Amino acid sequence: MDIKMKIENLNFFYGELQALKDINIEIESKKITALIGPSGCGKSTFITSLNRMSDLIEGTKVEGKITLDGEDIHNSEVDVIELRKQVGMLFQKPNPFPKSIYDNVIYGPKRYGGKRKVELDEVVEKSLRGAALWDEVKDKLHQSALMLSGGQQQRLCIARCLAAQPEVLLMDEPTSALDPLSTLKIEELFDELKKNYTIIIVTHSMQQAARISDNTAFFLNGELIEFGKTTSLYMKPVNSLTEEYITGRFG
Amino acid sequence: MRDNNISSRKLKNAVFHGIVLGATGFGIVALILLLMQVFRTGLMWLDWDFILSMPSRFPEKAGILSALAGSIWTIGLTILFSLPLGIGTAIYLEEYSNKKSWYNKLLQLNISNLAGVPSIVYGMLGLALFVRFLNFERSILSGALTLTLLIMPVIIVASQEAIKSVPNTLRQGSLALGVTKWQTITGVVLPYALPGILTGSILAISRAMGEAAPLIMVGAAGYVAFLPSGPMDSFTVLPIQIFNWTSRPQAEFQNIASAGIIVLMILLLSANAVAIILRNKYQNRMD
Structure with a gap:
């Protein structure tokens, strides 16, 4: 088993409030890890700590160790800008920039510098193909991204992440604001994406977690209750809380 | 029921x-x-002669060229100073400073209050600071710096509001891609806020264009019969020239003042038109 990220004894505080308690998880490389649990259980907090977007919130404190390819991401030698290139993030609501489709995709690469126009064109096509959006938008690359449907916008945001050539993709309920058809398209895309990327996805839908993920982690009140292969977690959960949650008795 | x-x-x-x-x-x-x-x-x-002549004691010969040139010089410099300073301050206050700290709250309160200070007070400050202390004398530079102080609070407050209205999801989206804070500000925050910033700036600059009192304080002359050739020259501006004409007893000068007002309005409208075109260009890009 190839481990991409390893989280050891992670505690996370918003001021006095402890949002995560002693989390230990190993994220398998090029697999999809789903995080499930009721609202407020800490799963979103967990993934924002993986690319240190949580640094942006004032008054937070992190304890424990998170490693990416064996390197501690809180190590002072790790540049947070570089980390976020390696660990891309997709948000709950599609958040394309109010720019053209083309400019959205090259937003990152243009700012990392050192790319010529021809190379940027290649990045755009490759990233949009990677997000299964190319065929739909190839004739209107210079139109505003806000003209796209919600599902297309979310795939554009995926393309925007891919353009940064990340290794890990964090997704915070990426389909919760989308209709079922758009959701299906994005779920189909996951199979393709996991060939090249390690994916960690927070989802509200247990069915979605069951459909797409290889491993599932169940969070409750800031604690990791159970973590294991998705099939076994769903078929024969070890913890009675997990069983109650996945059978819909609470949550 | x-x-x-x-x-x-x-x-x-x-x-x-x-x-x-x-x-x-x-x-x-x-x-x-x-x-x-x-x-x-x-x-x-109002004819080309009026626009292209210097002021004169004789109403039929009097023109507005020196005041028009003075206004364009003064406003040009004011725009040059006030936009970077005002927008820069707004960016600092909204994006960098710790908004909860007491000194920033105090700063914020002061900026809002400064927007309401009478312009003559800025004129006195300009006289003491730029004309006397920094020895810029009664020049266009002194006038432009005084007007800059006068309109900066308005530009700052308007720009802050515009920057506040940028959705946080866009900032996060940008930062999560591994670009720096400054690149996020220039890449997402400013383009999104620009229409709002421009709207506030248009209003502020229009106000500066119509000001007479603070410029009288820093020594803009009432009668200038030459064209300014640089920022250190003495000058007059349209509102002062108009005021000067209206205070004369002859009826003809009252009429000339009206012609001057039309010129001032045309200048104002054309400056606003440029800003509005700019704003709409960016607004369209947003939608």
Whole structure:
């Protein structure tokens, strides 16, 4: 088993409030890890700590160790800008920039510098193909991204992440604001994406977690209750809380 | 049960409609009267000769060229100083400073208050600071710096509001891609905020263009018979020239003043038009 990220004894505080308690998880490389649990259980907090977007919130404190390819991401030698290139993030609501489709995709690469126009064109096509959006938008690359449907916008945001050539993709309920058809398209895309990327996805839908993920982690009140292969977690959960949650008795 | 109050509610509805219509009408009627008066007296004096001549003791020879040039110089420099300073301050306050700290709250309160200080007070400050202390003398530079101080609070407050309105999801989206904070500000925050920043700046610059009092304090002259050739030259501006003409006894000078007002309005409108075109260009890009 190839481990991409390893989280050891992670505690996370918003001021006095402890949002995560002693989390230990190993994220398998090029697999999809789903995080499930009721609202407020800490799963979103967990993934924002993986690319240190949580640094942006004032008054937070992190304890424990998170490693990416064996390197501690809180190590002072790790540049947070570089980390976020390696660990891309997709948000709950599609958040394309109010720019053209083309400019959205090259937003990152243009700012990392050192790319010529021809190379940027290649990045755009490759990233949009990677997000299964190319065929739909190839004739209107210079139109505003806000003209796209919600599902297309979310795939554009995926393309925007891919353009940064990340290794890990964090997704915070990426389909919760989308209709079922758009959701299906994005779920189909996951199979393709996991060939090249390690994916960690927070989802509200247990069915979605069951459909797409290889491993599932169940969070409750800031604690990791159970973590294991998705099939076994769903078929024969070890913890009675997990069983109650996945059978819909609470949550 | 049916609503028994329907007729009284409908009446209130109609009355309120009438009140807001009246409020708008008041301004429009006053504006139309003012414009009619100005055009009636001024239009016949307005020709290229008037625009291209220097002021004179004789009304038929008098022109507005030196004041027009002075206004363009002063406003040009004011724009050059006030936009970077004002927008820069707004960016610092919104994106960098710790908004909860007491000194930033104090700073914020002061900026909002400064927007309401009478312009003559800025004139006194300009006289002490730029004319005397920094020894810029009674120059265009002193005038422009004084106007910069005058309109900066307005630009700062308007720009802050515009920056505040940028959705946080866009900032996060940008930062999560591994670009720096500064790149996020130039890449997402400013383009999104630009229409709002420009709207505030248009209003502020229009105000500066119409100011006479603070410039009189820093020593803009009432009678200038040469064109300024640089920022250290002495100068006059359109509002002061107009004021100077209206205070003369001869009726002809009153009419010339009206012609001057038309020139000032054209200058204002063309400056605003440029800013509005710029704003719309960016706004369209947003939608």
